[in-house]
Amino acid sequence: MADMESFREAVAAWAAGGPGDPARELAARLPVRTAVLLEGPSDAAAVDALAASRNRDLEAEGVCVLPMGGAMSVGRFAGLLGPTGLGLRLTGLCDEAERRYYARGWERAGVAEQGFFVCAADLEDELIRALGVTRVEELIRAEGDLRALETFLRQPAQQGRPPQQQLRRFLGTKKGRKIRYGHVLVEALDPHRAPAPLEALLADLT
Numbered sequence: 001m002a003d004m005e006s007f008r009e010a011v012a013a014w015a016a017g018g019p020g021d022p023a024r025e026l027a028a029r030l031p032v033r034t035a036v037l038l039e040g041p042s043d044a045a046a047v048d049a050l051a052a053s054r055n056r057d058l059e060a061e062g063v064c065v066l067p068m069g070g071a072m073s074v075g076r077f078a079g080l081l082g083p084t085g086l087g088l089r090l091t092g093l094c095d096e097a098e099r100r101y102y103a104r105g106w107e108r109a110g111v112a113e114q115g116f117f118v119c120a121a122d123l124e125d126e127l128i129r130a131l132g133v134t135r136v137e138e139l140i141r142a143e144g145d146l147r148a149l150e151t152f153l154r155q156p157a158q159q160g161r162p163p164q165q166q167l168r169r170f171l172g173t174k175k176g177r178k179i180r181y182g183h184v185l186v187e188a189l190d191p192h193r194a195p196a197p198l199e200a201l202l203a204d205l206t
Contacts, residue, residue, distance in 0.1 A: 004059040007032060008066055015068075015076050020085075027086050033062035034205060035081045037074055037092035037102075037116070041067045043123055045182030047093070050194055050202055053187065063205050064088075071098035075105035082109035092116040093123065093201050115204065117197040124168050124178065126195035127185040133163045139184055140170075148174075 007030060010023040026032075036058075038044050044067045051058050058065060068077050071094055081088045090111055094102045095118070102116050119126045128136050140149050152158065152170050161169075171178050186194070194202075 004030065004032075004064055007064055011035075011064075011066060011077070011080065012069075014080055015073065020080070023080075024086065027088070031062055032064050032086075032088060034064070034089040034091065035077075036063060036065045036201070036205070037077055037081075037090060038065065038067045039071045039094060039098065040069065040178075042178035042182040043067065043093055045179045046123055046127070046186045046198060047201065049183045049186035050189075050198055051205075053189075053191065054202065056202070056205075058205065061205070071095070071101045074098075074101050075108055078105040078109035078111065082106075082111050084110050090115065091201065091204055093119065093197060095119050095122040117201045117204075119195070119197050122168070123195070123198065124171050124181070124185075125164070126197060127189075128164050128167050130193055130195045131185060131188060133167060135188065136167050136185065139181075139188055140167075143180070143184060145177075 007023065007026040010026055014020045014023045036047065038047065044065050047065050048058070066077065068074060074092070074094075078090055079085055082090045090106070090109070092102060094116060099118050103114055106114050106116065131139075137146075137149070140146055149170055152173060153166060158166050158169070171181050186198075
């Protein structure tokens, strides 16, 4: 039975230079109507967690949350999936530093409106600001990572940095940590206090 994960894999293979027919067939069979283009799996984890907290089943709604493996790939994915490709509606979430890649990708793909949402620094920074440093530290303790955080904070490079920047850097120091905390931080949010870019993205998926 076709599922959204199969479609994601088919699109990734297509973007890497493989055939497009598998993605086209799956898009029609599922069916898929919207692609959410994200830099990586930690962003996808956060989007999925927020949708679940709002009792949204994005796959059932025909929405494919698609981590691309880097913002510089957005032009390729937008071209394959947007008006010049499968004809899907495109949206996405990016860091401020990546805005230019998304804007260029949307333009080249022939998307009339730049319907993507931008985090001030990155999504982890948005989530830490929404929750507050103290709450994030509590969550890190609950996840069993307090000792690792304390060791990290003793590093010379971290001395004098604001706590929010320290936590943001800590989340990216170990493979898989950003993905795990993408779920953890979103699940800890007040239901009505999600970061504005993440909230706007989910509201756009209607």
